[in-house]
Amino acid sequence: MKRKLSIILIVCFVILGLAACGKNGNAGETAPAKTAGNSDGTDAANKSTGNDGNAQKAVTLSIAMHVANVKDQEPYMYGIIQKFQEKYPNIKIDLQGADTQEHVKKMKMMAQSYTLPDIFWMLPAPAKEMNKAGLLLDLNEFLQDNPEIAASIDSKMVNAYQDGGKQFGLPYQALVTGLWYNKALFDQYGLKVPETYDELLAAAKVFKKNNVVTIAKGAKDTFSTWAFLGMLTRYGFFDKIDKIQAGTEKFENPDFLKLFNKIDELRINGAFPDNVTTLSYFQAVEMFTAGKAAMLDAGVWETKKIESSPIAKTVGFSWGPTFADGAGNQKIAMAVAAAPLVASEKVKEDAAKYDAVTKFFGFFYSQDGAAVMAENEAPPVVKYTGNVDKEKYPVYADVISKLNEPGWDRPAAQPDLVLSEAVANQLNDSIYGVINGIYKPAEALKLIDSKVSK
C-alpha cells in the first residue's frame, strides 16, 4: 500500500513538474484582453465584420508597454487601444505592462526565445540591437503604403529609427522636455522667469535665501536629467558626438566642461534640494506641485498631474536657459522622438496578424489617434489639426503654444538616446554626480569618456 502511494506521489510530482516547465500556451494569446472594449467572452468576434465590410478572421495582437498600469500611466495608449478595438472588432488586443526596467529586461529575454510581443515599446539603443539581430519588422512598407502618415510625422522623428536601410520603429510619443516653472513663486520674489543661465543663477540665489528650492530634482532616479540633456545640446552635443564615438573627440572637452561647471555653480548656490541624494523623481514632482519648488526638470508627461494640482493656473513650460558661452544655436527645443513603438518580425509569418499590425499603426498615427492623445494632454506625434481648450487645460495649452513657437530648432534626438545604454547611464550618473557634489565637473566627464572607450 505504502509503495503504491509513494509511486502515485512520485508520478504526481513529475506530472506537476513537467506541467510547470511546459509552454504556458501563451496566455496572452488566448485570454480575452482585459482592456478589450468588446471582450464579451463569446466567439462572436471570430467571424466579425470590420468597418470595411469584409468578413475577417479574429486576430489577437499582443502589445507590451513600459508602464505597469497602462490605463493610469499611459491613458492615451489605453484610449487608442479602446477606440481601435471599437473600429476593428475582429482584432483583440492583449495589453501587457511592466515598469520600464522590468519591461526592457522582459523584452530582451523574449528576444532570446523568439517570443516577442507583436507590438511593443522599446528603448532606442536595444531596439537598434534587436533590429540588427533581425527581430524587428521593417516599417518602410507601411510608410510607403500610408504616405499621409509618413508626411504627418516630423521627418527627424522618423529618421531616428532607421538603421541599415530599415525603418525598425516609429515614434511612440513626442519626447518634450524642459523646465516647468511656477510663475507665482517668481512673482512673489520679484524675479523674471529665467531665459538665460545668468537669470537662472540669479534666481537660484534669491530662492536659496528664502528657503525655496529652485529646481526640484531626485537623484535616486538618475534618469531624470532631461533639462540638463537639453542644455548639453546648447554646447554642441550633436556637432561632437560622432567624433566622440569615433574616438577623435572627448566628453571632457572645453564646451561640455563649461556646462558641467555651471551645474556645479548651481549646486554651490543651492539651486537643488538639500536632500537631493535621497529624493526620487516622483518626490521631486510632488515638491513642485505642492508649490515648494520654483522649477521642475521633467517633460510633458507630467502635464495632466500638474493640470490637476493647486498650482495649475500659475505653471508654465520652458525649454530651459540659453548660454552666453554656449556652442552653436541656443534656441533648441527638446521635442524629439522618445522611444519607438516596434513590431516583431514574426508577425509577417501570419498575413492576418501582419494586417492587424499595420491597421494598428495606421490608427495610432491617424488624426483619431492624435485626438485621443490630445484628450489626454499628451503631445501628438503627428501634426494635430484639433484645438485645445485654454480655459479647461491651461497647462497643456501652454505646452502646445511652446511647441508651436517659431524660431526654435529641434535636435535629432535627446542626447542619451543616441548613446549605448552603458554610456547613457554614465552620462546621467555624471550629471547627478555634479548635482550631488560627489564628482568634480572634469571628473564627471572623464567617467563618461571611460565608458565610451569601453
Added chain:
Amino acid sequence: MIWLSKRRYILGMLLPTLLVYLVYIILPVIVSFYYSFTTYTGIGAAEFVGLKNYVTLWQDSLFWISLKNTFIILVVSIMFLLPGAFLLALLLNLKIKSGNAIKALNFAPSIIAPILVGLIWVFILDPQMGLINVFAKSLGLNQLALQWIGGKTLTPYSIGVVFTWQMIGFLATVFLAGLKMIPRDVYESSSIDGAGKLQQLLSITIPMLNETVKINVVLIITGVFKIFETVLLLTNGGPNHLSEVLVTYMYNVTFTSGEYGYGMSIATVTFLLTMVFSLVYMGLSKKNIEE
C-alpha cells in the same frame, strides 16, 4: 519501509527535486559563469572576450566600493546581530508573561517584505524628513542630525543596522531553538556543583550552542551578500554608487547599463565570495571543535 531504503527507490524519490535544483539553481550559475567571459548585451550573440570582464572588475573603483560596503554591513551585522540575537533569545527563554506574543513580535521584522523594510526605514533615516533627524533637531541636538543615508560615508552602516533589525528576530528564534535543545539536567547538575548563572552561560550554554552559532553566522554571511531591496529603497545605490552593495551594483550594471557580460562577472565573484566565506568559516569552526 524496507523497500524505501533501496538505492534505486531513494534515487527515484530524489530525482524530481534534483532536476528542479539542477535546472533552476545549478544551470543558471553555470550559464552566468559562461556569460561572464563575454560581452553579452542581452540581445544577439555573445562575444567571447576571455578574462576581460574580470580585468575590468579588478580596475573598477565602483566594484571595490560595493565590495567595501558589503563588508562593512557584514562586520556591523556580525558585531551587533549575533550577540543581539543571542541576548534576545536568552530573554525569550525566560518564563515571562505573554512570552509567546513577545516572540511573535520579535519575529515580525523577518516576515515583512524587504521592500517594505526599505520603505519604513526611509522615513526613519532620511536626513530631511526622517524620524531620527527630526527628533534630534526638535531636541536641539543638531549635531546628531547626520546624513544617515544619501551621504558619502554612513549609508552602509545604516544598512547594517536595518539588516540587524530585520534579521534579529529570526536569528533569535534559531538561538532559542538551540537553547531548548540543551538538556535541563546539565544545568541542574552544574547548580548542585555550585555554578552560578554566568558560569553556566559561559561553560554550558555558549559551548553547547556552537552549532547554532555556526548556522547563524552562515545565515548572516549569505544574507548580507544577498542584500538588495533595502539598498534599492533607501538610496538606490546612490549618491553616485557610493552606497552600492555587490548585488545592487551587479543589478545596475546588468539591467540599467545593459552590460550583461560584465554584470555576470560581478555575480560570479559575489557567488564565489559567499561560498568561500561560508566554507572557510565552517572549516575554521570545525577545526576549533576538533581541537
